[in-house]
Amino acid sequence: MSDASVRFAVVGADHPHVFEIVHGLTTAGAIAAAHAPEGGLVEAYVGWQTESEERPADDIIADDSIALVVLAGVPSQRAAVAVAALRAGKHVLSDKPGVTTSDQLDQIRSAIAHRNGRSWTVLFSERFGNRAINAAVESARAGTIGRVVHVIGAGPHLLSAEHRPDWFWDDTSTGGILVDIGSHQADQFLAIATGADGTPGDVRHASVGNVACPDRPAMQDIGAMTLVANGVVGDHRVDYLTADGLGTWGDVRLTIVGSDGVIEARANIDVAGQPGGEHLIVVDADGTRRVDVSHRRIDWAELLLADLADAGERLMTQSHVIAVCDLVLHAQHAASRWGE
Structure with missing residues (x-):
């Protein structure tokens, strides 16, 4: 998987961080392929990413040509989409927080255990x-x-x-x-x-x-x-x-x-x-x-895309993401x- 071949889709656009995340990815060479019609900022997103195709979230998750799902919806709704995407063989990049309950984190852990090299990343943009x-x-x-x-x-x-x-x-x-x-x-x-x-x-x-x-x-x-x-x-x-x-x-x-x-x-x-x-x-x-x-x-987006290409952990380790989420939940x- 080369950097330029990474096609991603946005599911949930409720936090302005979606613009920062997508800007970073597209600047690094990824392609904004699709978006789900979900979230209060969808209209602004569509006006910005005019080539992005509107598709239902289920169709996005089932599309083998989309390698990465970006989540910036209502925080409590992100984990369920992440689990579905991971189980479908996709990488996930979530705005923070990636989860809002311990049960959600347990579900993420289970999905990661069977992810076959797919990663769940939470972008701590600070x-x-x-x-x-x-x-x-x-x-x-x-x-x-x-x-x-x-x-x-x-x-x-x-x-x-x-x-x-x-x-x-x-x-x-x-x-x-x-x-x-x-x-x-x-x-x-x-x-x-x-x-x-x-x-x-x-x-x-x-x-x-x-x-x-x-x-x-x-x-x-x-x-x-x-x-x-x-x-x-x-x-x-x-x-x-x-x-x-x-x-x-x-x-x-x-x-x-x-x-x-x-x-x-x-x-x-x-x-x-x-x-x-x-x-x-x-x-x-x-x-x-x-x-x-x-x-x-x-260069977070460049590091992330490189990680997607070879299952690396240049940006951050999967265990670090889990540890951060677990700590704030406690x-x-x-x-x-x-x-x-």
Whole structure:
């Protein structure tokens, strides 16, 4: 299977990440062959990918010419499509979260066990789509700040309530705030602490709450979790509390503390600092410096297509994807109410 021969189809277009995912794949040489007429963003998708053919999801899954199924529908609906596609002999690339319940993850595990070389990948776009975060993780894993002892991740988001679909407000649809956006932080933590080799992590503490959406009492607008793996402690907070005046959708940060220094990635904005996004700052024995990451290539799609060609694991291991999903599901299940 050559990169250019990979034909893919989109099943479910409810999250804007579908545009990022498809752009990455087509830029890397894959072909947007078809889409299912499902999701609130389908009309915009069709207007963008004009050559994509509209077909029912069942027909897409049964089509042997389509090698990859892309999922960006309502989060709680992704796993069932993934299982069907895997059992039909297709690769699956899902927006995060890939699953919203432990039962769904068990079903994915079963389908993977019989997949005959087919992969289930969840794209954790904070790490793979942001040069600063990607470089920070890579640098820490290379030992540039000594032994990593502490990881601090923050994933604040702008609520933009007027633009949110109905399913957004229902934690049975999203899996809850730690399962949903917290999966980015769990991915980064495990990638740093374990090298993304599939080693599981443990949840020491977790909490979720609603502190600013009184009209949506079931909504979780803040969550935190303390994770431990391979002797590294990770403290993470995700929320929808970003003020409108920030100028971007969130002040996402990753701080990695090592025995010989600190690495900080400021993904989207450097508050009261340098303009633009993707900032990487290093403090070590040589001083404090900013590292230019603008030259780094965002190559997740190229790596993924290469993996599809030879059953490789260049982008990430299958066991890492499972470990991330399992970790946030445990955190969500164990979470106490915020402030208790």
